[in-house]
Amino acid sequence: MTIERQKLDHSLLNIHHLGDKDLRKSAKRISKIDDSIRQLARDMLQTMYNSNGIGLASTQIGIHKQLIVINCEPETSTNTPLILINPKINYYSQESCVMEEGCLSIPGVYLDVTRPEMIQVSFKDEYGKPCQIEASDLLARVIQHEIDHLNGVMFVDRVKNDLDLTTKLQEQGFNRESVKSLK
Incomplete structure (x- = not known):
């Protein structure tokens, strides 16, 4: 799917922020x-590009369907974005790594999160074709982050450094009570 990577005066879709109950609802499979x-995937991609993101889950815009869009290199015009419908992680590597994450639903907050380094995920593409990919590094992290959204989980729920978490959230005006720690 090709989408114009241009900045609009406003996003097509409204991205919900930490504290919004919609972000904690699980998404339903798309039948x-x-x-x-x-069209929803196109609008999500345009909203993601407009917000300088590399991933967006439909739950972040208040639509509870299992749909995520990803483009880890949005500035590269030849890079085709990924559209994952009903994604399911079938395998997680034993090796994990720590990397800083951010989220369009928690602007300005960047914190370290530990996740498996490599995954295998199955999904359907925008035409309903079954697909399976093996992902590592940034792509694996983004897929896991966005699938978490589909399950009502946010990256801040996985942060282990409580002091850092509380400080960064407060600096950006977010309420610490909105975090549901998974420690």
């Missing part, structure tokens, strides 16, 4: 992949 799903 019918049609033009409305493809």
